[in-house]
Amino acid sequence: MKIGELSRATGTNIETIRYYERIGLLPAPHRTAANYRSYGDPHRARLTFVRHSRDLGFTIEEIRSLLDLSDDPARDCSEADRIASRHLAQVEDKIAQLTLLRDELTRIVGCCRGGVAADCRVIEALGDHGSCAGAH
Amino acid sequence: MKIGELSRATGTNIETIRYYERIGLLPAPHRTAANYRSYGDPHRARLTFVRHSRDLGFTIEEIRSLLDLSDDPARDCSEADRIASRHLAQVEDKIAQLTLLRDELTRIVGCCRGGVAADCRVIEALGDHGSCAGAH
DNA sequence: ATGCACCCTGTAGCAACTACAGGGTCAAGA
């Protein structure tokens, strides 16, 4: 299939596909006589893997490691587990952090009762970290 | 005070301070005879405002708007409230999204029982979006 | 033959910094 079909089949931007090839995340496919890229099912599966992993927030480098693992079926999979677990921990950290942020923002937004900027609690709160309830 | 002191006083990287000046977020300070930047309290207050807003996740452009507002104390502060509320909504979206992600990752990670990559559930799950519990 | 959709390469842009390279300045100690 041509790059446009692969793009539609995986929901990936064409530019992104070429980008993945450039950085070595996807192998360079065969070319037609007209120098068009020509993909097969293995390419589509690999790109699906990459997109799914990106959707789950894995970095390109993490995906590279995961692909290396899946390319070598004999290898121990504990590294895959380690990568995924570490990522999970990062996501949990991020959630905790954003929750603190949300609470702080809720507090700040709730203070605004209209009026002029000089009396605005939002602006005041932003200028004064000391008035924050928690750390962030 | 010199840039290093301002840096320590606000917990901001020196390069970042110069960057903020370059993009017009902080006004250019006076210079000493040796061409060193020389800051006063208003600069420190403004930078504190910027850092605090960044810590809360506001973008540079949002901060620019907020600073414009605080520079003009007679203006109506409803825009500040609007910016902060929209940002709060974004944070809430992000939390919801990350929570789905976390659940998916938890599910994936929990499946790994060791062994070789060929049988790895982590790798399998990443290659197959269809096996996901929810949308992400 | 002439549109039009598609493909190619290469480069530059985005956010919000961060990290040099290659130089100048200043105060303290030997």
Added chain:
DNA sequence: TCTTGACCCTGTAGTTGCTACAGGGTGCAT
């Protein structure tokens, strides 16, 4: 007086993960 070290300056390039051109070629239908 000299030198060491901490600090400051400008300007440019790198980071992540794409995205958006510019300027061209290809393939098929009308």
